Amino acid sequence: MDKIKVTYEVMLSLAAEMVWDEALRKQRYQQLYSEIDNALAKGDEVAFRLLTDELKILGK
Template sequence: MGKMNVSNDALLALFAEMIWDQAIRKHREENLYKEIDRALAKGDQPSFLALTSELRLLQSLG
C-alpha cells in the first residue's frame, strides 16, 4: 500500500506542475498580446517584431 501512495503522490505532483506551467504560459501570452498592442500603438517596429517572435515561440511550445 505504501508504494501506491508514493505513486499517487508523484502523479499528483506532476499534474500540479503541468497545471502551473500552463497557467504561467497563459499569463505570459496575455501579457505579450498587451505589449504587442502597445508596440503597435507607438509604431515601435523593433519591439513589435521581438514580441511577436516570442509569442510565436511560446505558442509553438504549447
C-alpha cells in the same frame, strides 16, 4: 501500500505542475498581446518583431 502512495503523490505533483505551467503560459500570452498592442500604438517596429517572435516560440 507505500509504493502506491508514493506513485499517487508523484502523479499528483506532476498534475499540479502541469496546471501551474499552463497558468503561467496563459499569463505570458496575455502579457505579450498587451505589449504587442503597445508597440503597435507607439510604432515601435523592433519591439513588435521581438514580441511576436516570442509569441511564436511560446505557441510551439
